[in-house]
Amino acid sequence: QLFFSYFKDLVGREVTVELKNDLAIRGTLHSVDQYLNIKLENTRVVDEDKYPHMRSVRNCFIRGSVVRYVQLPPDGVDIELLHDATRREARGG
Amino acid sequence: MSNWPNSDDNLFSSSLASYLDRKILILLRDGREFLGTFRSFDQYANIVLEGTLERIMVGNLFCDIPLGLYIIRGENVMLIGERESDEKELPPHMTCVSVAEIRKAQKEELKGSTTRKMDFLDFD
Numbered sequence: 001q002l003f004f005s006y007f008k009d010l011v012g013r014e015v016t017v018e019l020k021n022d023l024a025i026r027g028t029l030h031s032v033d034q035y036l037n038i039k040l041e042n043t044r045v046v047d048e049d050k051y052p053h054m055r056s057v058r059n060c061f062i063r064g065s066v067v068r069y070v071q072l073p074p075d076g077v078d079i080e081l082l083h084d085a086t087r088r089e090a091r092g093g
Numbered sequence: 094m095s096n097w098p099n100s101d102d103n104l105f106s107s108s109l110a111s112y113l114d115r116k117i118l119i120l121l122r123d124g125r126e127f128l129g130t131f132r133s134f135d136q137y138a139n140i141v142l143e144g145t146l147e148r149i150m151v152g153n154l155f156c157d158i159p160l161g162l163y164i165i166r167g168e169n170v171m172l173i174g175e176r177e178s179d180e181k182e183l184p185p186h187m188t189c190v191s192v193a194e195i196r197k198a199q200k201e202e203l204k205g206s207t208t209r210k211m212d213f214l215d216f217d
Contacts, residue, residue: 031107039107052184053126057174066171
């Protein structure tokens with residue numbers, strides 16, 4: 001639930017999602033759900049020539065289970081806030 | 094308006110419902126690519142795809158295989174993309190070939206990659 005809330009706060013930011021098959025997709029975070037499935041808008045594949053499949057795709061849904069990384073803007077994280085939330089969650093768990 | 098169960102019934106819902114009846118592209122975990130019209134889904138991301146085409150690309154060759162109505166099990170789904178206009182559809186600088194030719198090309202590619210993997214054994 002912590003990361004679900006965290007990603008909800010990142011909606012509207014530009015992120016790069018790297019999948020387990022090494023495909024990386026940059027886009028604006030449109031929405032996220034409890035499974036950490038991600039919907040991106042204005043998508044562009046990083047290294048587009050290597051992956052011609054998605055040329056005509058501008059919005060996509062990415063299943064949470066295939067995400068390896070979500071790369072965020074450096075100012076995308078309020079580290080103190082996240083730190084506190086994690087401590088609270090750890091205490092409660 | 095809709096009977097589709099949504100956890101957040103707002104504009105930013107991370108639901109596949111917004112893609113219904115549109116042309117989509119599905120990437121599966123095994124690397125396969127399917128195109129078609131998105132007709133149905135559920136909480137596991139099981140998908141019903143109408144007019145399914147499997148698009149196979151090997152090097153500069155590609156082939157679309159018509160498959161009809163498909164149900165795809167959600168656990169295999171990697172990504173679902175909403176396709177824009179058809180003009181950018183056909184891969185640029187790529188030649189459309191027959192199923193037989195693309196299968197041959199796939200076999201060649203597989204052979205090539207297996208031989209490369211075995212190189213470390215230093216056979217003569």
